[in-house]
Amino acid sequence: MNGEEDDFSYIVNEETKKGYFASNRKGGQGNDDIYSFVEKEPLDFTCHTNITGVVKDKKTGALLANATIKVYDTKKNLIASSQTDANGAFAMEGNCEDGNYKVVATKTDYDEGDKIFATVNAKDATGIEVVLAQTDKSAPIGTDLTKYLNIEPIYFDFDKHFIREDARISLNKVLAYLNEYPNVKIQVGSHTDSRANDNYNLRLSANRAKSTASYLVEQGIDEGRISFEGFGETQLTNDCSNGVPCTKEQHQMNRRSEFIVVK
Template sequence: MRFLLKIVLFYLLSVNIHAQIERADSIMAAEYSIKSIAANTKYSDFGATFMGEKLVFSSTRPKRGIARRVWRGNNQPFLDLYIGDLKSNGEVENIKPFSEDVNTKYHDAFVSFTTDLKHVYFTSNDKVNRKIKSKSVKLFKGTVGANGEWRNIENLPFNSDGHDAGHPFISRDGKRIYFVSDMEGTLGDKDIFYVDISKGYYGAPVNLGPTINSPEKEYTPFIDGDLIYFSSNRPGGKGGFDIYVTKLDGSLPEPINLGSPINSKGDDISFIINSEKLQGYFSSNRSGGKGDDDIYTFVQKTTITICDQSVSGVVKDKVTQLPLNNALVSLIDSNGNKLRTISTLANGEFYFGLDCALDYTVEVSKNGFFGTTSGLETTNANGYEHNLELLIEEKEFVTRNGLEMLNVASIDFELNKANIKETSINTLGKVVRLLKKYPNMVIDFRAHTDSRGPDGLNLSLSQRRAVETITYIINQGVDPKRITGKGYGETRLLNNCSNGVKCRDAEHRINKRTEFIVVKKE
């Protein structure tokens, strides 16, 4: 079976081929020219990584004069690491195995060296009783000696028997290791994680998140500045595993497929690039290759263009011009799909990151208000920030619990009294204005309490509050025939916070309310 990685390192399941999905790119993929390196064999050669001016990769090729142990999984030799000299034309020469203290009797693959070449992180099998066990792929660290030998091999502390971990990439400063695992916290089948390193201690694994990882498999991360390259078999690719690029901070909504000729109908993985020379390597089992898996070299002919835009804005009351908090703002694509929904802050503000050269709709909704939308068209200008002021109009009437009522805030009273608080005078003014706007409207005022306190006292208190409120409105010139009212105490609770039930204060406040029910409007 081709693409040995699928069998050996992560026991992959079947790969589905999906149709290409068309989309505008917020990262404009570069153009590449590629070729298969002459050093490929009829065996599996893949997983290249830089080691200074040398290239390290994995292979099942036979060693000269040495009988190779064969893995029963595919009747091919176990993977070993090889090293060769890099040439300016992308070829790799003078290839030889790493020393025997580097290559074990089992699978060894996917390495990453620190910038000073003094330490190496690599993927290998964890053995028990000379047998490879399930979930045996682990990450290891070693010290690189003066002659290239690896010493002081240590099993990294975040490995676990119940999960695989592999495909390491160590950051340039050596303070963060990226890797692939199916450990707890995985969003899909296999995700990319990172662990911070400080003074020899390893932190807790962190998932790179849903804008990089998918419900499928992600493999072979490679970091270049603020970009991350990786492989995935997510829907929308050209075949099996495709190579993607996105911003490392996850700020872009989705990664961009590098397209042809980097990606093919086969499996394409292990992308690495020297950003100064714009030259690099990747591995593929595409048709036309020399072996099961081959290493390809490429030259990047154009630069990757990142186009990252944003929209920020504020939602306000159309009449008062005051900012509205907790309004729901949704970002919708040209197909009507809601991409994200957030709530406005206390100052009414919101923010979204955007792809370039796309059409969006920003939709606003809030209880008690008429919603609104605003179209938004992004350009190809990187870093452009759109600004929106979205005005929504408060409704005069709403329906709650099957009853039409005035859309006004609940009247506040002094504690255990019927005195109306000054903060509610504006609300009562709105009630009066609505009654004058609709001269035939008749309303019924209802005052409710929560269950705290004796039932009789609550009923009496709510009745006194109803009388106080109705009296205030009549004193503003409203015909007494147009308003009725009553206090209901705790007889009409909206939740289960009745006598003897322990509830939070916020739950009790739901029941402590007033309502202006519309009896007649016309």
């Protein structure tokens, strides 16, 4: 009805829904022609602009489905809203007012992202690309990754500091975590039970800490991300201190390595 040519003199009978308008559009019989029509559904004379684009993962570039999209004007009024489809694409109708607008995209497990675009002379806004970064879910400083990742502690045999086969399972989970969060730094803290003298146990725990850290470095973790320290028998997990009779299983609980997040 309202094309690029000169369309004017629109009139419609509200009862019969029959109407007329004049236009100089191509295909007519003269300069300005009269056209008839039947209004089968209410005509929308509101001006709309098309707003289309995609949402992508910042790291991988993957298109993100089911992201929520909202468009705001400079006064923070909500203009339109939608969701991305299976191909990460969105399409909405905006208003025709000239000015700047902001597309805001949100998605579970991602930080909010936005993009500014301008509407000029009621032209469509197409090809908008909003990039979202995954939310950093790394553990806070001071966290023991053994508890955070719900893994078995790294235990050692009596008077030994080599990495046991059963410990590799937990170590590989710590390794996977460090690969997932490349900015995280940890301190490996290793311990002994109360048997043997204090100085010997400090040296033994230091060797255990070094063996634990070395395993992670050998698997590709930058050694600058891992510090290590032995605490001997100063941080027992139970009451098995000097002179207290305990079972082998109780002493085993103290011969361990921990992984504390320091950055």
